[in-house]
Amino acid sequence: MQILDFDELPSALHPQVAAMRWLDREAPQDVAFVRRLRREGFPATDYFGVYAVEGGELLSRVETLALPWRGGGETRTVLGISDVLTRPDAGGRGLARRLLVELHRREAALGRPWSFLWTRRSWGAHRLYEKLGYRDVYSAPSSLRKIPSTVRRRLPPGVSWRRAKVPDFARLEQILSAATRDRFGFVPRWPGSFRLKHRLGWRPASSYRMLMKSGRAVGYANLTTELTTVEAHEVVVEDPADSGAMIAAIEREAAGQWLAFGSTSFGWDHRAELSSRGYAVYPLSHLTLMARPLHRMARGERSASEVAADPRFVCHRGDQF
Numbered sequence: 001m002q003i004l005d006f007d008e009l010p011s012a013l014h015p016q017v018a019a020m021r022w023l024d025r026e027a028p029q030d031v032a033f034v035r036r037l038r039r040e041g042f043p044a045t046d047y048f049g050v051y052a053v054e055g056g057e058l059l060s061r062v063e064t065l066a067l068p069w070r071g072g073g074e075t076r077t078v079l080g081i082s083d084v085l086t087r088p089d090a091g092g093r094g095l096a097r098r099l100l101v102e103l104h105r106r107e108a109a110l111g112r113p114w115s116f117l118w119t120r121r122s123w124g125a126h127r128l129y130e131k132l133g134y135r136d137v138y139s140a141p142s143s144l145r146k147i148p149s150t151v152r153r154r155l156p157p158g159v160s161w162r163r164a165k166v167p168d169f170a171r172l173e174q175i176l177s178a179a180t181r182d183r184f185g186f187v188p189r190w191p192g193s194f195r196l197k198h199r200l201g202w203r204p205a206s207s208y209r210m211l212m213k214s215g216r217a218v219g220y221a222n223l224t225t226e227l228t229t230v231e232a233h234e235v236v237v238e239d240p241a242d243s244g245a246m247i248a249a250i251e252r253e254a255a256g257q258w259l260a261f262g263s264t265s266f267g268w269d270h271r272a273e274l275s276s277r278g279y280a281v282y283p284l285s286h287l288t289l290m291a292r293p294l295h296r297m298a299r300g301e302r303s304a305s306e307v308a309a310d311p312r313f314v315c316h317r318g319d320q321f
C-alpha cells in the first residue's frame with residue numbers, strides 16, 4: 001500500500017477520488033472542484049489530503065485543513081482533519097490509522113501544535129481516534145423553542161432586519177472579526193470565506209440576515225430551514241447588548257416553527273436570556289470536537305481542552321470543518 005498526496009495521484013484514480021464520497025452519501029467532488037477550492041483560498045493544507053492506494057485502487061483517504069488556532073498567546077496554525085473515509089471492503093485493515101499516523105508525523109514536523117477533528121460520540125470512528133490519542137474537548141450546545149405563530153412582529157425601535165446580498169459580505173466579515181477579536185478558538189476566519197462559500201452554493205447570500213440599527217449592520221445570522229425547524233448555526237452580534245434584538249428578529253422569522261440555535265456560540269453566550277424566554281438549553285450534543293497534541297506541550301501552554309472550556313472560546317458551525 002502506498003500513501004500519496006493529492007497531487008501525486010495518477011489521473012486514472014481521479015474518478016475514484018470524486019466518487020468515494022458517495023460511499024458516505026456525500027455528493028461527489030471532482031478534481032476540477034478540488035483545484036478550484038485550492039485556487040480560491042479555501043484553507044486546505046498544501047497537500048490537500050493523504051490517500052491509501054493499492055493495486056490501482058483508492059482504498060482510504062483523509063482530507064485536511066490548515067486552520068488558525070488562538071489559544072491565548074499567538075495564533076498558531078493547526079491541523080483540521082475534515083474527512084476520513086475507508087472503502088467498506090478495505091475496512092479493518094488499519095488503513096485509516098496509517099493515514100492518520102502519517103498526518104501526525106508530517107504535521108508535527110511542520111511544527112503544528114494540535115490536530116483537531118469533529119465526529120460523533122456514538123460512531124465507531126470515535127474509538128479509532130481515541131486509540132490514536134484524541135480526546136473530546138468541546139461539544140456544540142443547543143437551544144430550542146417552538147415559536148408561537150403569534151410571536152411579536154415589531155422589532156425594537158430603530159432596529160430592522162434584511163436579507164444579505166453579496167456586497168454585504170465585507171461587512172459581515174468585519175462584524176465576525178470584531179466580535180471574535182478577544183476570543184479563542186479557530187479565529188480569525190480566513191478572508192473571503194463568505195464570498196467563496198456563496199459561490200460554491202454552500203452558504204448562499206440569501207441564507208444570511210442582517211440586524212440593522214440606524215441603517216448600519218450590527219449583527220448577522222445564517223438561517224436554514226429543515227422541515228419544521230429554522231436552524232441558526234452562525235449568529236453574531238458585534239455588541240452583546242444587541243442579543244435581545246437579534247433573538248427577536250430571528251423569532252419573528254421562525255414564527256409558527258421550531259427555532260434551534262445549533263452549532264453557534266451565540267446560543268451558549270446568551271443561554272440565560274434564551275432560557276428565560278422558554279428555550280430548552282442543552283450544553284452538549286452528540287457532535288464532538290476531538291483534539292490530539294502533535295508536540296510536547298510547553299510549560300504554561302494551555303491545552304486544547306482548557307482553551308475550549310474557556311468562556312471566551314467561540315465556535316460557529318464547527319468553524320470551517
Ligand SMILES: CC(C)(COP(=O)(O)OP(=O)(O)OC[C@H]1O[C@@H](n2cnc3c(N)ncnc32)[C@H](O)[C@@H]1OP(=O)(O)O)[C@@H](O)C(=O)NCCC(=O)NCCS
Pocket residue numbers: 024060083084085086087090091092093094095096097098118119120123124125127128129131
Ligand atoms: C471509521 C473508518 C474511517 C475506519 O477506517 P478503517 O480503515 O476501517 O480503520 P482502521 O482499520 O485503520 O482502524 C484502526 C483502529 O480503529 C478501530 N476502529 C475502526 N473502526 C472502528 C469501529 N467502527 N468501531 C470500533 N473501533 C473501530 C479499529 O479497531 C482499529 O483498532 P486497532 O488498530 O487497535 O485494531 C471507516 O469505517 C469509515 O470510512 N467509516 C465511514 C465514514 C466515517 O464514519 N468516517 C469518520 C467520520 S468522523
